[in-house]
Every structure is written in structure tokens, then in C-alpha cells.
Amino acid sequence: MSSALRKQRYLLDYTLSSLARRPGKNLGLLLVYTLIVFMLASVMLFTHALRSEAVAILQESPEIIVQRLVAGRHDLIPAHYLRKMGHIRGVLERKGRLWGYFFDPAVKANYTLMVPDEAQPAADEIEIGATIAATRGVGLGDIISLRSADNRPFSFRVSGILDADSQLVSADLILLSEATFRDFFAIPEGLYTDLVLRVRNPRELRTIAEKLILLLPDTRPILRDEVLRTYDAIFSWRQGIVFVLMAGAVLAFVIFAWDKASGLSGEERKEIGVLKALGWETADVIRMKFWEGAVVSLLAFLLGYLLAYAHVFYTSAALFEPVLKGWAVLYPEFAPIPYIDLLQIATLFIFTVFPYTVATIIPIWRAAITDPDLVMR
Amino acid sequence: MPRPAKADLFLLLLALCTLLFLATLFDAAQRRDAAAPQLARLRATVATLALSDLSLFTEARYTRHLSQADRFAAFQDHPLALEHFPSGSLLPPPSLLSEAR
Numbered sequence: 151m152s153s154a155l156r157k158q159r160y161l162l163d164y165t166l167s168s169l170a171r172r173p174g175k176n177l178g179l180l181l182v183y184t185l186i187v188f189m190l191a192s193v194m195l196f197t198h199a200l201r202s203e204a205v206a207i208l209q210e211s212p213e214i215i216v217q218r219l220v221a222g223r224h225d226l227i228p229a230h231y232l233r234k235m236g237h238i239r240g241v242l243e244r245k246g247r248l249w250g251y252f253f254d255p256a257v258k259a260n261y262t263l264m265v266p267d268e269a270q271p272a273a274d275e276i277e278i279g280a281t282i283a284a285t286r287g288v289g290l291g292d293i294i295s296l297r298s299a300d301n302r303p304f305s306f307r308v309s310g311i312l313d314a315d316s317q318l319v320s321a322d323l324i325l326l327s328e329a330t331f332r333d334f335f336a337i338p339e340g341l342y343t344d345l346v347l348r349v350r351n352p353r354e355l356r357t358i359a360e361k362l363i364l365l366l367p368d369t370r371p372i373l374r375d376e377v378l379r380t381y382d383a384i385f386s387w388r389q390g391i392v393f394v395l396m397a398g399a400v401l402a403f404v405i406f407a408w409d410k411a412s413g414l415s416g417e418e419r420k421e422i423g424v425l426k427a428l429g430w431e432t433a434d435v436i437r438m439k440f441w442e443g444a445v446v447s448l449l450a451f452l453l454g455y456l457l458a459y460a461h462v463f464y465t466s467a468a469l470f471e472p473v474l475k476g477w478a479v480l481y482p483e484f485a486p487i488p489y490i491d492l493l494q495i496a497t498l499f500i501f502t503v504f505p506y507t508v509a510t511i512i513p514i515w516r517a518a519i520t521d522p523d524l525v526m527r
Numbered sequence: 528m529p530r531p532a533k534a535d536l537f538l539l540l541l542a543l544c545t546l547l548f549l550a551t552l553f554d555a556a557q558r559r560d561a562a563a564p565q566l567a568r569l570r571a572t573v574a575t576l577a578l579s580d581l582s583l584f585t586e587a588r589y590t591r592h593l594s595q596a597d598r599f600a601a602f603q604d605h606p607l608a609l610e611h612f613p614s615g616s617l618l619p620p621p622s623l624l625s626e627a628r
Contacts (some may be wrong), residue, residue: 160534162533170533216565260588279582285584315569317581319581320572321582346577364563372579380594381594448541474584476590490555
């Protein structure tokens with residue numbers, strides 16, 4: 151081994167012994183430091199994974215959804231709007247969608263009732279999301295009773311439970327036939343919740359949307375790009391909000407770490423004096439202190455990140471669940487797919503490891519260039 | 528000269544942590560591959576049912592279908608209706624407010 155490397159090893163050894171002389175203080179610092187990195191990394195990993203997954207899944211959502219607005223609010227859209235919009239070049243398919251919300255007083259949860267385009271259940275049957283099945287404690291063949299808009303009781307046999315793996319999009323879904331949906335919500339024939347358009351070329355979306363607004367001025371076309379942007383913005387915003395909430399804790403840590411790293415105690419000054427009197431060079435003292443900063447911050451970064459990875463991807467971010475859940479009774483059980491942004495991790499590394507290491511070196515350099523006799527006094 | 532035992536132990540710990548860090552990247556890639564069929568099923572569900580939103584926030588209609596919510600999302604129910612759902616309070620303001628004029 152080269153002598154330079156051996157020298158660094160001995161310096162590191164000395165640094166560790168020096169840290170071990172104040173075990174409570176340094177372990178406490180390491181613990182708080184790790185916790186801060188853990189929180190920041192957890193938020194970063196979780197929001198990035200969710201954002202990536204949302205964008206990957208919603209790539210398949212309809213290219214254009216047309217809503218009718220009445221007095222600025224979403225209203226049912228007449229089926230003749232499909233004829234009214236006429237033939238628009240580039241539109242492959244257009245059809246009406248039927249969906250709505252239902253508040254179930256039995257479990258105090260909101261369901262989304264929807265009519266599938268293909269393979270509709272029989273009139274007295276429904277297919278339900280896995281989360282509803284778990285919350286209501288029902289299985290295949292069981293009966294669910296719901297009260298309709300005009301207070302008539304409807305009994306449905308559960309003919310299918312949607313794939314548990316698709317809970318992220320189907321947790322609160324109830325699929326039923328068109329006739330039953332119209333009867334249940336008292337929606338007459340000829341009205342839909344909204345219209346969906348399939349478009350051949352995504353570059354034509356804007357032009358088609360502009361044509362739609364001209365042809366149907368009381369409607370609002372929602373493009374798939376806007377849906378994707380909404381989800382992108384939401385998770386960035388949520389990450390930002392959590393960071394703002396954590397700013398107080400982070401600042402408190404910065405002050406604590408800065409004070410610990412940059413303020414030299416009398417004991418430390420004396421130590422430097424003794425080292426210099428024993429023949430240590432200024433550069434050696436600085437190297438030794440550099441190791442001290444590096445040991446604490448590197449270890450805190452690695453441990454914090456590893457804990458955050460385990461928290462987000464092995465416990466499905468159990469600590470964040472109450473925040474995401476809000477007041478919702480139905481919350482999908484899902485394990486985020488680990489999409490990792492290396493740039494984010496590198497940013498976290500730079501902002502956590504570098505400042506602390508630099509903060510330890512500067513005061514030492516000041517003490518180390520002064521006369522040992524003066525420092526020890 | 529005695530062996531720098533503490534330094535060796537620390538370097539070993541650091542190497543172990545770095546190895547675990549690299550293992551997370553490998554693990555993430557593996558889990559992404561393993562989740563590919565599930566992702567395909569999710570995409571198929573979205574395509575067949577023409578879904579537009581995630582069922583993450585089912586507490587209110589405008590948080591359940593975020594992309595379908597009315598334009599004035601902050602006060603959906605009536606003028607001056609205070610936002611009372613935790614999810615709603617975490618929604619970003621409309622992008623036109625933050626875009627340069």
C-alpha cells in the first residue's frame with residue numbers, strides 16, 4: 151500500500167478515536183442527520199415513483215374527453231352532441247361514457263359507478279373494485295344493496311371482483327350495465343356523463359380540440375396531455391408542500407450541525423494545539439477534520455437513503471399513508487414500483503454531504519494556522 | 528506501528544453501505560421488470576374502461592377525478608366554500624397563476 155494511503159488510514163483511525171471520545175454527542179448527531187436524510191429521501195423516492203407510475207398508466211387514458219359545462223359546472227351531455235360535432239378528420243372513434251359517484255352510508259365511502267363499454271354485467275349484477283370488496287367484506291356471489299337516487303332499494307349480486315393488482319385505478323369502481331345505471335341514477339336515454347374521442351395522430355389533438363370548441367361552444371375538451379400534466383404537477387406540488395413543512399426541522403438541523411461543525415470547543419482547540427506541538431502539520435490537522443466531517447455525513451447519507459428505500463418500497467411508504475389517505479375510507483393497497491431518479495439522489499448527496507464537510511474544515515483551518523502555544527492557552 | 532483497526536472497520540462499514548446502495552439500484556431495476564406485467568394490466572384496465580384518473584384520493588369528487596374537476600377547483604361547491612378535504616388542500620394552484628404573463 152502506498153504511504154499516502156496508509157497515512158490517510160491512520161488519520162481516519164485517529165479521527166474515529168477522537169469521535170469515540172464523545173460518543174453521546176456524535177451518535178446523537180449521526181442519528182438526527184440520518185433521520186433528516188431519511189425523511190427527505192423518502193419524500194423524493196415516493197413522489198418520483200408515484201409520478202412515474204401515474205404517467206406510465208395514464209398513457210392509455212382517452213385522448214380527448216368532452217365535458218359539457220352549464221353555468222361553469224360539469225353537466226350531463228346530450229347524445230346528439232356526437233352527431234352535432236360531425237365528422238372531424240383524425241378522430242377514429244367517439245362514444246358516450248356513463249359514470250357517476252355514489253356515497254354509501256353503510257361504510258361512509260364514495261364509490262365511482264361506471265358502465266363499461268364492453269362485457270357489461272347482467273342487469274342485477276355488478277363487478278366491484280378489490281378495495282370495496284375488502285371494506286364491505288363481500289366476495290363473489292354475495293349481495294350488495296344500494297339505495298337509488300329516488301330512494302328505491304337495488305340488490306346486486308357481485309359477479310366479479312376487479313384484479314387486485316389494478317387497485318391504483320379501480321379501488322372504488324363499481325361496474326354495472328347501462329340500463330341499470332340509467333335506472334339507478336334516473337338518467338334518461340340520450341344523455342351521457344361525458345364523451346370520449348380516440349384520435350389517430352396525437353399531434354392533431356390541439357387542432358381537434360379547437361374545432362370542438364367552435365362546434366360545441368358549451369363544452370370543455372380535456373386532452374390526455376392535460377391529464378398527464380395534472381398528475382405530474384400534483385406530485386411535484388405535494389413533494390414541495392412536504393419539503394416546506396419539513397423546512398423548520400431541516401433549518402433547526404442546519405443550525406445544530408453548523409454550530410457543532412464550525413464552533414470549536416475549548417477541548418478541540420487544545421487538541422489541535424497538542425497535535426501541532428507534537429509535530430503535526432497544518433495540512434494533517436485539516437485532513438483529520440475533513441475525515442471527521444466525511445465520516446459523519448457519508449454515513450448519515452448512506453444510512454438515511456437505505457432506510458428511505460426500505461420504507462418506500464418495502465413497507466409501501468407506511469409513514470405517508472395517513473397524509474395521502476386524507477379522509478378517504480377507500481384507499482388502494484399498492485406497492486410503488488421503484489422508479490429512481492439518480493439526479494435527485496445526486497442532488498440530495500450534494501446538499502447533505504458537502505455543506506457539513508466544508509463546515510467542519512473552515513474553523514479548523516483558522517485554528518490550525520495559529521501558533522500552538524496561543525491555541526493551548 | 529499498530530494496525531489502524533478502527534479505520535479498517537469503518538471502511539468496511541462504508542463499503543457495505545455503498546454495496547447496499549448499489550444493491551438498491553439493482554433491486555429497483557429487478558422490481559420494475561417484475562412489475563411490468565402488472566403495469567400492462569393496469570394500462571389495459573385504463574384503456575378498456577377509458578379511465579382518466581388514479582383512485583388514490585376518493586374522499587371528494589374533485590380529488591377522485593382530479594383531471595376532470597371544474598376549472599375553479601379551489602371553491603367547488605359554492606362561492607366561499609372553504610376547502611375542507613386534506614387532499615384538496617394539497618392541490619397546486621392553476622398553472623396559469625405561476626406562468627409568466
